[in-house]
Amino acid sequence: MCWPTVRVVEVTVNDSYLYAIILLMPLTAFMVIFQANPYHALVIRGILGAVSALVYAVLGAADVALTEALVGTMLAITLYAIAVRSSLVLRLGILREDEPEAENLDLKRLIADLHSITSKKHLRLELVPYEDRHALQQALWKKEIHATCSRLCQPEEARYETTIRVEYLYEILKTELSSPITSLSYLNLPTLEEKH
Amino acid sequence: MNLILIATIAALVIPMYEAAQDNDIWQKMLAFSSIATKASIVILIVSVLRDDWMIGVVGVIILSVGNAALMLLAQILKRLNEL
Structure with missing residues (x-):
């Protein structure tokens, strides 16, 4: 029996920097979680957006990276900043x-x-x-x-x-x-x- | 070339540490702009390394969008401090 193999990215010895880049994503995600001030959390969410766009682009998903940068970083943060400003x-x-x-x-x-x-x-x-x-x-x-x-x-x-x-x-x-x-x-x- | 990339990724961690421990919101914004720029530079380096135009275009767009988001957010935060 032959299982279908899904190869997203081929990691070779030359691509070892990929691990370092991918590690940045959970790091920033934890930074967002442990932030108490909502405005500071929003800025760090922007950092998370930039880092995840980097990860997606490096892994070969250019469209996902573009969406993350446009929606996740720009639109979501701006709208959330206005929402937090008028509700808190x-x-x-x-x-x-x-x-x-x-x-x-x-x-x-x-x-x-x-x-x-x-x-x-x-x-x-x-x-x-x-x-x-x-x-x-x-x-x-x-x-x-x-x-x-x-x-x-x-x-x-x-x-x-x-x-x-x-x-x-x-x-x-x-x-x-x-x-x-x-x-x-x-x-x-x-x-x-x-x-x- | 790989060495340059590793050095850039290491430099990416410095503003992250700064954003995590500083309490001033403008320092965090500075760190955000630094990280957004460095991330797009890393994307551009990778696109050159792999000879992939598609990733390169995404890098350029992120470079400009990151700054636009920063401007919008800074404008809102400035109004917040005025009130």
């Missing part, structure tokens, strides 16, 4: 009068605290200013922002109140935010299914 974000609504200026030290310190917490979780903190309290509440209800931060009318020990509508963000901030400037609260908004 905490949009915090503030009043325009409270905007962190030089004299408003409390809010400045609070936002610096929030920034250090969110950057630990690889989240981006985006400040969205609104004209008045009504617009701020409306934006939270319409789910344009994830949280609001505004000055309390009757200041007690906490001068600001932060309302968060996303539960896991509230959990993170409740455990990590130790600032006495603000009080934290969680607002459970009805989901779309419940409304209809």
